[in-house]
Amino acid sequence: MTSDFDWKPLALVPVLAALALPLVGSPSTWLTLTVAGLAMGLIVFIIASGLTLVFGLMDVLNFGHGVFIALGAFVAVTVMGSMGNYVAASSFWLNLVALLPAMLVAMAVAGALGYVFERLIVRPVYGQHLKQILITMGGMIIGEEMIKVVWGPEQRPLPLPEALRGAFIFGDAAVEKYRVLAVLVGLLVFAAMVWTLNRTKVGLLIRAGVQDREMVESLGYRIRRLFVGVFVVGSALAGLGGVMWGLYQQTVIPQMGAQVNILIFIVIIIGGLGSTLGALIGALLVGLMANYTGFLVPKVALFSNIALMVAILLWRPQGVYPVTNR
Amino acid sequence: MSDALLRLEGVHTHIGAYHILHGVDLQVPANQLTMLLGRNGAGKTTTLRTIMGLWKASQGRVLLAGRDITGRPTPEIAQAGVAYVPENMGIFADLSVKENMVLAARGARNVDDIDTSRLEWIFGLFPAMKKFWNHPAGKLSGGQKQMLAVSRAIVEPRQLLLIDEPSKGLAPAIIQNMIAAFRELKAAQTTILLVEQNFNFARQLGDTVAVMDDGRVVHSGPMAALAEDEALQARLLGLSLGAHQ
Numbered sequence: 001m002t003s004d005f006d007w008k009p010l011a012l013v014p015v016l017a018a019l020a021l022p023l024v025g026s027p028s029t030w031l032t033l034t035v036a037g038l039a040m041g042l043i044v045f046i047i048a049s050g051l052t053l054v055f056g057l058m059d060v061l062n063f064g065h066g067v068f069i070a071l072g073a074f075v076a077v078t079v080m081g082s083m084g085n086y087v088a089a090s091s092f093w094l095n096l097v098a099l100l101p102a103m104l105v106a107m108a109v110a111g112a113l114g115y116v117f118e119r120l121i122v123r124p125v126y127g128q129h130l131k132q133i134l135i136t137m138g139g140m141i142i143g144e145e146m147i148k149v150v151w152g153p154e155q156r157p158l159p160l161p162e163a164l165r166g167a168f169i170f171g172d173a174a175v176e177k178y179r180v181l182a183v184l185v186g187l188l189v190f191a192a193m194v195w196t197l198n199r200t201k202v203g204l205l206i207r208a209g210v211q212d213r214e215m216v217e218s219l220g221y222r223i224r225r226l227f228v229g230v231f232v233v234g235s236a237l238a239g240l241g242g243v244m245w246g247l248y249q250q251t252v253i254p255q256m257g258a259q260v261n262i263l264i265f266i267v268i269i270i271g272g273l274g275s276t277l278g279a280l281i282g283a284l285l286v287g288l289m290a291n292y293t294g295f296l297v298p299k300v301a302l303f304s305n306i307a308l309m310v311a312i313l314l315w316r317p318q319g320v321y322p323v324t325n326r
Numbered sequence: 327m328s329d330a331l332l333r334l335e336g337v338h339t340h341i342g343a344y345h346i347l348h349g350v351d352l353q354v355p356a357n358q359l360t361m362l363l364g365r366n367g368a369g370k371t372t373t374l375r376t377i378m379g380l381w382k383a384s385q386g387r388v389l390l391a392g393r394d395i396t397g398r399p400t401p402e403i404a405q406a407g408v409a410y411v412p413e414n415m416g417i418f419a420d421l422s423v424k425e426n427m428v429l430a431a432r433g434a435r436n437v438d439d440i441d442t443s444r445l446e447w448i449f450g451l452f453p454a455m456k457k458f459w460n461h462p463a464g465k466l467s468g469g470q471k472q473m474l475a476v477s478r479a480i481v482e483p484r485q486l487l488l489i490d491e492p493s494k495g496l497a498p499a500i501i502q503n504m505i506a507a508f509r510e511l512k513a514a515q516t517t518i519l520l521v522e523q524n525f526n527f528a529r530q531l532g533d534t535v536a537v538m539d540d541g542r543v544v545h546s547g548p549m550a551a552l553a554e555d556e557a558l559q560a561r562l563l564g565l566s567l568g569a570h571q
Contacts, residue, residue, distance in 0.1 A: 004462065201428070201435050208418045208429055215416035218378060219478075220404030220432050323420065 009320035013284045020292045028173035033291045039179035041287025042186020043248060047241030047260065048267045048279045049193060050234020056210035056274020056323055058227045060122055061129055064136035065264060066257025067143030068235045071113060072106035072242025073252040074151045077158050079105050087161045095161030106243045107236040113143075114235020118228055140257060147254040155253045158246040182244055189237065193276055206230060210274040210323050266305050270312045272319025281320050285312075331356040331517045332377065332486055337386035337396075339369075339376045346372045348541035349386065354486070354534075357515040359508065361522055361532035361549060365564060368538040370521040371413060374488045377519075378410045379403045391485065405432070407485030413494065413521075415475040419464030423455055423474055426463050430478035440481060448477045451507045469500035476507065480516070487511075487518045493527045505530055525563065529553045537562045 017034050024030040051065045079102040080087050086098035121139045125131040160178055167174040197203035205226055209216045213223045245260060246252040267286050271278025286305050293304040300307075312320060330353035339347040347369050354360045362370050375381045377388055379400040388396045395403050404410070418426055424437055431440045449456040452473040458466060463474055472492055479487050492508075493501045501524070508531050511518065522528040528535070532549030545552070545562050552558055 004465065204421070204425055204429055207425075208421060211418050211420055212416055214380060214400075215412070215418070216429075217400040218380070218404055218410045218412070218416065219430055220401050222399070222401045 006321070009278070009281050009316075012320070013281065013288070016285060016288050016292075020288070020296075023296055024292065026172075028171060029295070031170065031173040032175060033295055034288065035175045035179050035183070037288035037291035038284060039176075039182035039186070039287070040248065040290060041284035042190075043182055043241055043244040044260070044263055044267055044286060045186055045280050045283035046189050046244060047238045048264045048271075048283055049189070049276055050230070050237045051264055052268040052271060052274055052276065052279045053206060053210065053230050054227070054234050055268065057206065057213060057223070057230055058126065059129075060126070061132045062122065062136045063133055063261065064117065064121065064138075064140035064143065065234075065238055066259075066261040067117075067140045067147075068110040068114060068238035068257070069242035069245060069260050070144065070147055070252070070254055070257035072110045072239030073158065073246030073256060074147055074156070074242075074254075075106040075109050075239070076102040076243040076246055077151065077156050077252060080158070080161075087159065090162050092161075092163035095163045099161055103240055103243050106239040108239075110239025110242070111232045111236035114232045114238075115228070117235065118231045122231070140261075144254045144257070151254070153254060155251050158250055158252050160247055160250060164247075178247060182248065185240075185244060189240070190280055197276060202226070202229075263305065266309045268319075270309050270319055272316075272322040274323040275319065275321040278319050278321035282312075329356055330354060331391055332519065333387075333389040334373070334377070335387045335389070337373075337376060337383045337388060339372055339381050340384045341372070341381060346541055347376065347383075350376075350538070350541070350543055352536050352543050352546070354517060354519045356517050358533040359512050359516075359518040359520060359531055361520055361528040361535045362538065363522060363525070363528060363535060363563060364538035366523075369541040370538055371490055372541075373538065374410065374412075374490055374519070374521060377403075377488060378408065409479035409484040409487050411475045411479050411487070411489040411492065413490040415471050417463045417466075417471050417474055419462065421463055422460050423463055423466070424459050426474055426478055427455075427481050430481045433482065444481065444483075448480065451510055452477055452503075469496050469503070472496060472500075472504065473507075476504075480511065485517065487516060487520075489518060489520045491521055491523060493522065493524045501527060525559070 021027070021030050024033060047069055051062060054060050054062055080098050083098035086094050089095060117139060121135055122132070125135055164178045164181060167176045168180065197207055205216060205221055209223050209226060216223050245256070263286060267282035268279055270282035270285060271280070285308060289304050289308050290301060294301040316322070332354035334350050334352040337347055337350040338345070350369070350373055352373070362373065364370050372381060376383050379395070379398055383396050386396070387394055390406055390408065393406070395406060418429070421429070427440065428434055428437050434440045454470045454473055455477050458470065463471065466474060476489065476492065479489070492504055496504065505527065508518070512531070520531070529549065535547065535549045535552050536543045537545040539562070
């Protein structure tokens with residue numbers, strides 16, 4: 001980052017947290033809510049990061065992104081269900097034996113579906129936004145129905161592994177163990193993305209492609225291949241996010257993707273379409289806002305994220321970190 | 327005239343419902359700088375974009391060193407050795423100068439893989455590139471952005487450079503800098519097809535010239551001949567020419 005780096009959007013996260021402290025009153029409750037908000041935000045970031053790059057690279061509005069979330073969560077139900085002994089074990093490491101394969105299989109299945117989704121549904125409608133919205137929403141509906149066919153239409157439990165239940169106690173504050181794990185996984189994904197985008201040639205191509213894909217092609221790179229790769233990785237990350245979200249809620253339903261979709265779009269609009277750092281800031285703001293308002297004024301909790309988006313867009317109409325050249 | 331490196335034969339291009347090129351015949355001799363002149367809307371930019379495969383020719387052929395590249399995907403044409411500097415320069419503003427250069431060097435995974443002597447040669451042509459090496463490209467001035475765009479096109483040896491209006495919007499001092507750089511490129515036996523509106527700029531650099539009007543090449547020949555013939559200039563380039571001299 002250079003000295004010209006715009007720190008203002010980054011400062012919004014601590015500012016929001018600081019503003020909430022006097023409103024919440026109790027520092028221990030504030031700490032609990034803040035960690036919950038950060039955990040929720042980082043899970044949403046995992047899901048949204050792929051979508052924002054897909055839009056940035058190819059101008060594709062994928063309203064079907066939610067299907068990868070639901071698929072990831074249901075795959076986790078199956079994988080963890082088949083490893084009940086490891087899930088029920090009190091050792092964290094034995095829990096990991098179930099959790100890690102669940103995450104990896106969910107990512108693999110969601111990534112594979114992403115490849116098929118791109119070939120069959122997205123590719124025929126490049127450059128046609130209205131058709132993209134309609135056909136990707138249709139794709140999500142079909143995906144949801146397929147999930148119902150395989151796993152049934154009812155709500156399914158996705159219990160937390162034994163060692164992740166309960167909370168760490170800091171004075172009067174209780175911080176749920178799973179939320180700490182969610183924060184760590186989210187930060188790990190963010191670090192991996194930052195490293196890839198800033199330290200590798202593929203990352204350089206993605207960053208350039210988000211700004212001017214025609215010029216990237218003129219330099220001799222096949223951006224469609226790059227896009228397919230990003231779409232698959234984005235789908236896989238949504239699958240991982242689905243596992244994390246399912247464990248966060250401890251239940252999964254086939255429609256969960258559609259429910260999370262609205263949050264994701266708020267996040268990528270706040271962040272600036274195509275911006276990874278913007279998506280992170282947007283996700284953290286959305287997570288914190290949902291938790292603070294859910295505690296302070298539950299009746300406006302649903303509306304609060306829309307209000308946040310409106311406020312941000314009034315300040316920066318292109319999002320907090322607009323991508324140059326778009 | 328030396329052998330043509332690039333040859334366009336009866337090229338037509340449609341953009342949507344609009345018929346822009348109406349059978350362009352053009353030859354770009356190897357190791358020379360060919361100027362493509364013409365009024366606004368004559369089809370110069372469309373010609374470059376059609377060569378580059380960004381817009382597809384609906385009829386006719388584009389031959390590069392005898393190989394038919396008509397309708398080939400843009401990345402394939404670039405890999406065949408054609409570098410393109412668009413009118414808007416196509417700079418990646420959020421990337422540093424260094425990152426722009428690494429990206430343009432297809433064979434390089436990082437800056438260490440770029441040929442050092444070539445990089446030094448580029449720094450000699452455009453010292454600002456060295457000075458602002460780690461700066462975001464979006465923070466450069468208009469002239470520096472143009473220098474970066476040209477530097478990017480020559481970071482690796484290319485068969486042909488397609489450059490669209492490099493003098494557009496630049497201050498006179500910067501234009502002189504660009505002219506000096508293009509002279510060096512010519513001396514290095516680079517084949518260039520350069521679109522220009524500024525006749526003074528074109529006259530100083532061109533070996534050969536092609537003038538377009540209404541989607542066709544209406545004149546081609548040595549630049550020196552056109553530069554000496556004011557009546558021909560007036561007929562081919564019209565009143566707009568005077569404004570640029």
